[in-house]
Amino acid sequence: MEFTSIPYTPSLVPDALREFDVYVPTPSPQGTLPPVLVFVHGGAWRSEDKADHSLLARKLSAATQFVVAVPNYRLTPAKLPSDVHFHHPGHAQDLLQFLVFLIAWNGPAGAGPLYDPNSLYLIGHSCSAHMITSIFLDSSLVSPSLTPPSTVFQAVKAVVMSEGIYDLSLLLSTFPAYREWFIAPTFGQHESYHQFSTTNFSLIDPHIRWLIIHSKGDTLVDLPQSEAMYKHLCNLYGDDAAARVRFNANQLDGEHNAIVRSDAYVAIVKDFVLGPEI
Structure with a gap:
């Protein structure tokens, strides 16, 4: 059912x-409502659509028996007008608005509630990993509009991030062409993008579990991005890091966007979200 x-x-x-x-999921779960798994697409803040990931959503729902939701969010135009354009933190504000709506939604007319709104799992791919960490780590000094209400924050049980962008300055040190392609249009012209690095943000609350995925075959976002976020989360969680933070950089070898179409990706996500709560 879709x-x-x-x-x-x-x-x-x-x-x-x-x-x-x-x-x-088919057949529809009976009795207790299932969790809801949200997949947020990438696309460098400027492209892609929820419909591009319908096959992945069906696979995730079948594998986990979770309800899967795939939102769109407003994009920074590829060709910018001279005076104004849509920029950060607007994309993440849309995502946060969607999550607020999702946990309060009573389902489609005639269908009723579809999932447990207090059991929310998130997947962020590529640029949406930056969006998710801007919301669920403390970015309030830079982007106060991204502070989630407690109802949303407490509903999130775990976060999966694949081929994520986290440290913009570090990314530009390897891919300088990205500055004019999508970093400056999205974040503005700055000498340094250090303030937007989510590897600088502190922990709001330690209850969330995290999985960071990186493919050995990714040529668009390099491994140091994921390594930096993994190190940062481990530092934030301290003695609890081994239980709360996982890193998978050896299992996948596909290209940046190709991995989300693979059965191996679905299996990795399934094993993590169905893993024991801590």
């Missing part, structure tokens, strides 16, 4: 970039 193009804003004007799709 429900598509559901708006998560109160606007009366349809906005395809602020809608989401929902995939319910």
Whole structure:
């Protein structure tokens, strides 16, 4: 069962970039409502659509027996107008607005609640890993609008991040062309992007489990990004890091976006989200 193009804003004007799709496992779970797993697409803050990941969503739902939700969010235009454009933290604000809506939503008309709103799992791929860590680590000194309400924060049980972007300055040291391609349009022109590095943000609360995935075959985002976030989370969790933070950089060998189409990716996510709560 699938429900598509559901708006998560109160606007009366349809906005395809602020809608989401929902995939319910077949057969539908009976009795206790299942958790909900959210996949947030990448695309350098400027491309991709929820529909691009419908096959992955179906695979994740079948493998985990979770309801899977895939949101869109507004994008920075590839060709910028001269005066104004959509920029950070707007993309992450859309994601946070969606999560607030998701945990309060009573389901589609006639269907009723589809999932347990107090059991939320997140997957962020590529740039959306930056968005998720900007929300669920403490970015309040840089982007106070991304501070999640306690209802959303406490609902999140675990976060999976694959081929993530976290430290923009570190990324530019390896890929300087990214500055004009998508970093400056998204974050503005700065000599340094240190303030936007989510590897600088502190822990809000230690209850979330984290899995960082990086493919050996990724040529678009290099391994030091994931290594930096893994080291940062381990430092934040201290003695609890071994139980709360996992790193998988040896199992996948596909290209940056190709990995999310692989059965191996689905299996890695399944094993983690179905793992024991701590």
